[in-house]
Amino acid sequence: MSDPAASDEFVSRFLSPSGRERAQRVVRELSEWLGSRLSVNETVREQHGHGEASLRTYSPDAVVWPETTEEVSRIVKTCAAHEVPVIAFGAGTSLEGHVSAPYGGICLDLSRMNQVLQVREADADCVVQPGVTREQLNNYLRDTGLFFPVDPGANASIGGMASTRASGTTTIRYGAMTRNVLALQVVLADGRVVRVGTRAAKSSTGYDLVRLFIGAEGTLGIITEITLRLYGIPETMSAATCVFPDLPGAVDTVVEIIQSGVSVARMEFVDEYQLRASNKYSQLSMPEQPTLFLEFHGTSDALAPQIEQAEAIARSHGGAAFQWATEQSERARLWKARHSAYFAARAFRPGADCLIADVCVPISQLAEAVAAARRDVDAAGLLALIVGHVGDGNFHVMFLLDPAVPDERRRADEVYDAMIDRALHVGGTCTGEHGIGIGKRAKLVQEYGSEVIDLMRSIKTAWDPAGIMNPGKIFVPR
Amino acid sequence: MSDPAASDEFVSRFLSPSGRERAQRVVRELSEWLGSRLSVNETVREQHGHGEASLRTYSPDAVVWPETTEEVSRIVKTCAAHEVPVIAFGAGTSLEGHVSAPYGGICLDLSRMNQVLQVREADADCVVQPGVTREQLNNYLRDTGLFFPVDPGANASIGGMASTRASGTTTIRYGAMTRNVLALQVVLADGRVVRVGTRAAKSSTGYDLVRLFIGAEGTLGIITEITLRLYGIPETMSAATCVFPDLPGAVDTVVEIIQSGVSVARMEFVDEYQLRASNKYSQLSMPEQPTLFLEFHGTSDALAPQIEQAEAIARSHGGAAFQWATEQSERARLWKARHSAYFAARAFRPGADCLIADVCVPISQLAEAVAAARRDVDAAGLLALIVGHVGDGNFHVMFLLDPAVPDERRRADEVYDAMIDRALHVGGTCTGEHGIGIGKRAKLVQEYGSEVIDLMRSIKTAWDPAGIMNPGKIFVPR
CATH class of the missing domain: 3.30.43.10 (Uridine Diphospho-n-acetylenolpyruvylglucosamine Reductase, domain 2)
Structure with a gap:
């Protein structure tokens, strides 16, 4: 042990x-x-x-x-x-x-600490206990006309999402947990209870302890209350999909959409292998080609010209079969392949172990980073599907590994190591949203060097001298 | 000393x-x-x-x-x-x-460390030295089609803006420094040079040391390089002004605009006293009533319906004389009273000392917070003008104090203390954007309690045991 x-x-x-x-x-x-x-x-x-x-x-x-x-x-x-x-x-x-x-x-x-303690509609904020899940919160909020946008895919708890600095499909529009947590109540390593942050939209009150607890993975304290920023449910939501002959066309579209100032709420990439899995899992007949999934939030008047502009950009990069829908069930149909990606992947190779890789790179480096990952996966003779929150330069390779062939895991780890090496080489990060935990401690040292890790460690030591708070996470204990 | x-x-x-x-x-x-x-x-x-x-x-x-x-x-x-x-x-x-x-x-x-070291257009980021000023950077960027949005008013240096967690007029759309700094190079208290953060749009790599240095006011290290997030210069910028019979109408308009999902880039409040000063200073003839200054960024197709919606919301709250303009010189004319507010205030009482108060409250509390400040100013027989980044719940009272009457300063301090008491009472903060420095150390303790200040102090002690980095700022040294 x-x-x-x-x-x-x-x-x-x-x-x-x-x-x-x-x-x-x-x-x-x-x-x-x-x-x-x-x-x-x-x-x-x-x-x-x-x-x-x-x-x-x-x-x-x-x-x-x-x-x-x-x-x-x-x-x-x-x-x-x-x-x-x-x-x-x-x-x-x-x-x-x-x-x-x-x-x-x-x-x-x-x-069991799963109560929504307060919703203040006029301020578009709420206070929740850490065990409230993302979906539970949005169900609770439905009648208020407000919603909480951070969506890491899984129905994670808000406390866990804060502790791991979660993000996901809507980060390009609404930001990650970093942006959407206003205040925290935290139990420290000696059991004292403190509050950090306020309900104000911004504050310049010294060290940003809210942001320090966000992503600290429970090593500095246990979050027991979270004050979250909420958003008005958009008057209109439109979904779109567009198919590309190759990856660079899809990524160039993403870059140009961002630069053009078109306001997208979600911008997801799904590769041809994932589409094959999704077609099979959900009985779809989508083209098995690199595909962008877009979503737009706003007023209907404002959305139409933005969607048109996005479509024009996509076409100029070889995008075809641009489809869009505003009505709820049509949107769900269009996005089905993206929403069910994880389950489709698992079902694509029943009984397989799933290793989900997570890196994030500057957007100019994304096309090459994804292409290189695909080349390495193929060269290693592995089965893997690629999806990405491409508006943020963040992508995941979902390796489906035969547990009866241990060498598959070894090869996958090699491919993953190379993905991280390349990401760091171009100014990216070893994890866009999954965190360090135990699995990526060595990668964190690779990314920042031991001097920076020692700065982190010294905060931990100052606040938790006995090292009892989630020991062994983020860095190797001394 | x-x-x-x-x-x-x-x-x-x-x-x-x-x-x-x-x-x-x-x-x-x-x-x-x-x-x-x-x-x-x-x-x-x-x-x-x-x-x-x-x-x-x-x-x-x-x-x-x-x-x-x-x-x-x-x-x-x-x-x-x-x-x-x-x-x-x-x-x-x-x-x-x-x-x-x-x-x-x-x-x-x-x-003298005022070089823009790198601009990466495809990634919309840049690396600057700390002495680069905000206006210098935007002049430098002009030909790239990109800009850096954070605008605290003063032509501050980027290093100073990072160190004080600056924000300003565009925060409602683009966020404060917290959101727009990707990475930092920092000289620590022992002279070692470290880098924190990456060029990726997001990262979950343990403790968020970038956000810890932002707002640390030079007490943890000296920032020597800043990697910033940039934005495409909007295709169209439209400015608008709207006059209200009273403060609540203006503030309710702000709240409803935010909730409606209309995307404003700036949303500033100027009170009737400040307008009197601005009319005099800039030879304008604006109504001397509570006024909202709005700015919208986007594509022209998308902007028109948003401006119309904002106008309709303003009218429903008693707003009148709604004017808007898209052409550069017209925009400048419309916003002149806001842009010259500080200089107009100084000129309104020549030779006066200027004390600028800064608090930030949840938006639902803003109307009462501003009204109470005005009542107190008047009751104390002081001259003060009020402006606010009202979309963030942040406002400033600019006291113009006769240096020959020391009691004016005493009375202003009392009014300011009461402003902060009220802000904290409703879940706000003692400083939205000006920071703690020496001036607000006691207020920081009032806001968070000494246990939280001790958490901050323990980070300082761990990283700077001799206490040489900007001693006496944020908290009283021990």
Whole structure:
């Protein structure tokens, strides 16, 4: 159950016989208090130590289900008193091992903290507990005429999305979590509860601690309340698709649409392999060619000229079969291949392991980055589908790997390493939206160098000297 | 030359005879190397210790003009070796004493580091040195079809704008510096040079150190290179003005425009007193009533319906005399009263001291916040003009104070204190965009509580144990 890269001292602090004994003491103490809201069931612990990562599972010693900030605080205080790790768990949809427990400890499943606490329509903001999921929030908001736009695909929890700095299909228009979190309530490593941020649209009040907690992956504290920026549901939403003979035409279209000032709400790329999978999965008959999926939000008067302009740009780059729709069911039909991409991919090779790669590059480098990934996938004899939030320069390669052929995973890792090498070489990043977790710690060092990682580590050490908050994530503990 | 609030130990570190002697040694050492690029001239030092703050001036021991990152690094290393303070100076337009030197030390005037190092048109980004000013950058970019939108009013330096988390008139459309800085090169307190951020549009790589340096006011490092996000110059820009019988009508218009999804690029409020000043200063004949100044960016096809919708919303809230213009000189004429507001205010009471208040509140609270400020100003028998970036809930009261009547300043401070009390009470912030500096340290504690300030302080201590980077700013040193 150990993290091979950490220092002996750190490993021993939690995994030595005395560390294990302290953890068991905390389990007993919490169990007396929480009763059935604590589980040591092996299946439950494994599921909570895994998420959706294609990485090794490290189970926590116990899973607890707190229901209030005060309970989270008390649990963390108990763990702090005995130097036992604390891991927050939202919807378990993370892909890089954020929820795993390589040093054991207590997993706080926040799914019962799922109340929308307040919606202020006049200010277009709301306050939610961390276990509220994205879809739950938007269902709740429906009657207000407001919505929360950040859409990472999975029905993730808002707390998890904040902690991993999630983004997704609408980032080009509405921004990532970075832009849409106004304030946070956080339980610190010693159990104290603090609030950072305000409800004002902007603020210049010293260090931006809101942005520091966003993306900290639970290593600096546990988020227990989130104040979010909301948006008016657009009067009109129009969806469009356009097929290209090749990748560069699609990407050049994206670049020119951005430069032209046409306001797109979503701009997604799906490659010919993914379309084949989607056609099969959803009984569609879309051309199996590189395809852009666009969505426009606004007033109907304003949208029509923008869609026309986007179509003209697409045509000038070889785009064809431009289709668009405004009515809800027609939009859903047009976008079906994109919305069902993940499930179509899984179904395309039943029983396969799925490794989802995530890099983000400057937009001028996107066509070559995607093309090179495709060349490497093919050269390695692997099956992989490519989708991308191309307006942000962000794309994913979904490798479908035969678990009976371990060499497939080794080859996929090589292809992925090369993708990251190339992304960093052109000024991009090793992760656009999936985060570091355990899986990408070495890549983070590659991207920034050890001096910058030491700056991060020194914040962690100052705020959590015993290292109990989600240990082993983002950087290797010392 | 002392900061009365700091701990004796901290004051003594820099201001004791031995501290003063170390500073003089550094001045001699740097002088031998930099020659005429170091000044101990009293006027020069005073000007650099002042900025545009209405606060006491604290002069540095010397001002130096580095020309490269390597020189900045060497200067900081020299200061670090002798525990002497380091203060970065951009254009000197800050309002809260960010550039003052209460502990003496070396002021690095970065105005010679004013090169635009790279513009990448396809990616709509650029790399600039910190001394590049906003207007210089936009002049440089003109032929590329790109522009940098953040506009705090003053022709500030980009380094200063990043360090104070500046925003301004276009924030509602393009965001503040928070959103528009992609990457930074920073010289740390020990002189090491690090890079944080990438050129990718987004990234989930652990702690968001870019956002941590933005707004850190030079207390964590000196920014020596900034990678900025640029935008295509809109095909069409239209300006509009609209006059209201009262403040609530104007503010309700703002709220409804935002909620309607009409995309405004600027949305500014100017009160009847400011219009009187502007009419006089610029020989205009605008109605001296609460007025909204709007600007729309986009394609001409898309703009017309949006402007019509904005006008309809304004009319429904009592707005009248709606005027709009697209041609450059007409736009300039329409917006003249807003663009010249600061100079008109200064000229309205020649010789007056100008205290510029800055608070930001949730938009639903804006009408009452502005009205209450006006009531207090009038009750205190003071002269003050009000302008606001109302789309963000941010407004400024410009107090024009007779320096011969010290009680005016006392009364203005009381009115300002009450403004901040009310802003915090309704979930707002004590500064929307001017920062903390020296002037608002107590307000920051009022806003967040001492526990959160201690979290900030612990980052500072971890990264700058001797406390040499712009000491005394954001929080009182210990």
